[in-house]
Amino acid sequence: MAMKDVQPGTRNEEGIAAVLGILKQTFGERFQTGQSFREQHTHTTTYLPAQLPDGVVFVESADDVKTVVKTCAAHKVPMIPFGTGSSLEGHLNAPSGGISVDFSRMNRVIEVNAEDLDCTVEPGVTREELNTYLRDTGLFFPIDPGANASIGGMTATRASGTNAVRYGTMKDNVLSLTVVTADGDEIRTAQRAKKSSAGYDLTRLYVGSEGTLGIITSVTLKLQGIPAKIGGGVCAFPSLKAACDAVIMTIQMGIPVARIELLDEMQMKACNAYSKLSYAEKPTLFLEFHGTEETVALQSEQFSEIAAECGADEYRYTANAEERAQLWKARHNAYWAGRALAPELNGLSTDVCVPISRLADCVAETQADIRETGLLAPIVGHAGDGNFHVLMLFDDKQPEDLARAEAFMARLNGRALAMGGTCTGEHGVGQGKMSYLEQELHSALPVMRAIKKSLDPDNIFNPGKIFRL
Incomplete structure (x- = not known):
């Protein structure tokens, strides 16, 4: 993670002022510009400094999203989608200002097709809400990143979690999306069929795009039968x-x-x-x-x-069941448990993923590095797919402590890449891992930039994330 990747972008002051006025008139109390609202919508569990949006709009339908996109596109003002605020790499920051699009009120289950083992939901539905809704059908949605994240956020960051070793990640469990594009139109990326050879795989293009190519308005998911x-x-x-x-x-x-x-x-x-x-x-x-x-x-x-x-x-x-619930509650609270080891310090949670055959080597070398560096940094991981997390606890008010943590981060990512791994197995790139993505996929970045410029020519969808333009 490098602070140079969290620099302010160029602000379109005239466009922002125009959009603030239009959205206030259009959405009334569902549009807020107060300091507390803006601060809440840059919340990320990271040490990266907050970069606040200029306003927050609470959308309730796909038509609301289209209205916001058309308004912002007309004035070239950025938009940052917001689910539950559980991201870890600065995904929610607004380096160029703009509008945070809050999906907490788009939280309806649209349909459940129990016979086909699929469902369609709005992006604000959380994974726990969905599984509560599905309980009486004998089905469940298996992706469990730990946090009670929104389905839209999980899709945008290509989340995985504790069940990934058996059930895969979001890219394996999303059948179709509806997405609002830069011209304010809503497209569907696929049908509900379990497989298709029809055209480009737009679904997987948008899964993991971190809100940089369009705004998701519905997600069609694969479901599983609750185990006997x-x-x-x-x-x-x-x-x-x-x-x-x-x-x-x-x-x-x-x-x-x-x-x-x-x-x-x-x-x-x-x-x-x-x-x-x-x-x-x-x-x-x-x-x-x-x-x-x-x-x-x-x-x-x-x-x-x-x-x-x-x-x-x-x-x-x-x-x-009660003993298992206690066990997994403890696992889901691992982040907060780690922070409680030294509550006076800040925390930097990062992840890498390596081929399973290199897991032991990578974890052992990382633990040795932690000891040599003198960091307080517990390790926890979804070990079945070679993914593990390190929570570094350090004093971010001390420049030498911050430099030590960032140097460790660079070594950790370099180690994973040298073993054929990736700089992030599930947290995503956001702002925090842009430098490491350049190391990992440098030859492919021109293609990614070309896709971004084609689908978002004015760079209004979550700018300043994944890579530099």
């Missing part, structure tokens, strides 16, 4: 390498584990204190198995054999 049986387990290991080796063997043997999460000893200490648990403060795997009574028992037994071979201290399995 769910079992979970906790397994402590004598070393981080042993835990990673167990993950690698589990995946390579084809055990269809639903979740396999890695927590290092520092993260376990944080989780114990924050969630009032009593697990061993050692490198630990949290697991979950989905299937029938027989298949879940078999998967758990197969994993226990692998764990024993890797020198595991203890493997604790449970099929009790």
